[in-house]
Amino acid sequence: MQLAWGPEEESFRTELNGFLDDHAPPEALVERDFAADDDVDELVPDWARKWQATLFDHGWMIPSYPPELGGRNCTPVQTLVYLEEMARRSIPRSLHFPGYAIVGPSLLEFGTPEQQALAPAAIRGDTIWCIGMSEPNAGSDLANVQTHAVVHDDHFVVSGQKVWTSYASTARKCFCYVRTNRDVPKHRGISVLIIDMDTPGIDIRPLRNIIGAVGFAEVFFTDVVVPRANLVGELDGGWRITQGSLAHERAGLWVEGVSRLEHTVAALVDLARRVGATDDPDVRRRLAEAYERAATLRALGYKGFASFAQGSSAPEHSYLKLAASEAAKHCFELGMEIQGAYGALADPERGEEDGRWARSFFISFASTIAGGTSEIQRNIIAQRVLGLPRG
């Protein structure tokens, strides 16, 4: 048990910071809005593409990977230090997560050699990917996907609809979950196909999100022909690919959420000072509670990392997505409350920060829904971590 990392980790941190000081573009260094990334006009701006490529070329994109995949063969502790530092400085690696966090690693684990060859471009950000997962009737019940692919000798014909598909409008390829067998239990009849987004029969209709920004889309497939070679993994074996993501980094991915929460708590304190609310005993106590929650989650993350590094499972990390997203939503609402009557304004001449708190609060609704709702997270904790029987 010790508070500080060793000299080797600290010299690694120094090396990283030297690189960031030399190479990070000004756009990556500005304080980004603390709720989410989907509050922008252009989803993947040019500077972000270049920055991701720079990280890849210098081995700082996924540090645990080898150099040809944008890394430098880092240890788990080095990866944690990397994620700590990026989060502390609020520097994003990428503005589109599907390629480097899901598609690249999944292709490397499950793909044919030809498909694995697509991974470096996915991780470097040269190819923008979207994930065709959620459907109108397959949200929390993900195995219920109905978009189906008719299997022919050398190709599939895909028809159906995806929804909440992030980056669909800019993506060149889709990592798409389709039903290939209706005669078996539903999670055993799903396959993954790589679908080029310019294939005839694909219709993309942008969806505006709750704050009016265009972050995701509905994608309609009508008799879309996909070559057989684009099947990832086994036919009907797509369910296990849903589990594929950055296993290397899973023990440290909580750092970003917790750091963001800490930045939000610090901003809440600043806000309370500006509006003169720091003498209000109720506000003071609630700020203390927010601080307490963030500090507790950071400790929980490190405790889980210690278990992970020793080769044990780390149930702590199952708790962090649930807790950090709920805590963040709570903080944004508190930011509105602290402003009293002005809390619900988004007026550039009245109130604080152009309604940043209200906007972030609305954006944060996504964090307890996307990637497994808080209720699904509790089911997972109860059943997989604590061993309670399925209902």
Place this chain on the structure above:
Amino acid sequence: MDFSLSPDQELLRETARSLLTRECPSTLLRAHIDDPGVADPLWERLREYAGLGGGSLADLHLFVEELGYVAAPGPFFATTALFAPLLLALEHDLAPAAVDGEITGTVAMAGSEGRWEVNDAPVKTFVPEADTVDWVAVVEPGPVVRLVQAPPIRLLVGIDTTRRLFEVDTATADGGSTRLDAAALDDVIGRATVALAAEMVGTARRLFDMTLAYAKERVQFDVPIGSFQAVQHKIADMALEVEGATAAAQYAAMTFDAGDDERHRAAHVAKAAAGRAATRAAKDGIQIHGGIGYTWEHDLHLFIRRVYGSEHWLGTRAWHEDRLADLVV
């Protein structure tokens, strides 16, 4: 930040766990309600671990977490988490004897309001185990510390029978006083706060373990009640709070051992988080047990009592949050 335990720490925890499971069954807690003397043999077994009061807080916190798991009665906590660290801070002649387990002691500091802040009230309150210990260290304005023996005391009748709290009348008690640096006193109290947080986490974990086991075995509507989502979500939230508080207490212990600037914030966070987790484990624990948990025969109430006693001792959650706000806001 490395939270992993050393082999020695793993061994310490395992030793504490097996010793306390054997020596402190719930039958002892029940007998102790009417006759506190039944816990004396437990202290004789724990005496050899009194050195933890003079060692790292990380080690002490692991040990007292197990103490909390069985809601152990007796002078161990008062001696190792309060009395010995205070004597060590004073560089008092009796400090080696306290760390060697040769003498027991407690600390009298809170006044009529029950807050652990320096005050000139002659009657000190919420003094743990004052009737069984050899020495009472009285903290008075200065701050100075006066060591007294056998002062007039009165037992405060509380809901928790496993930790006995007293009023101590210090007006007529004689003892030489020693001056103490105010910051050193803050560190002693902060340390004890973290130890109590760890102890509460242990009690919370006991309540959680009992509840999880019961949810798996209790059948209603032909299925275990733990298969119901309403029950599962309550238990998931209990687990989240307990795991978080466990980590917060460990982190706080590490900050004191390192003399880190964050340590007082971390102590307030740890006690508040432990209180949040433990009171939730108490309330949701009995709710999931249903009627059986409401009986005197069931052990659940012994631990619920300990939790609420601890929640209100060495600063309530609200008090710690207010002190935390002073440091953060």
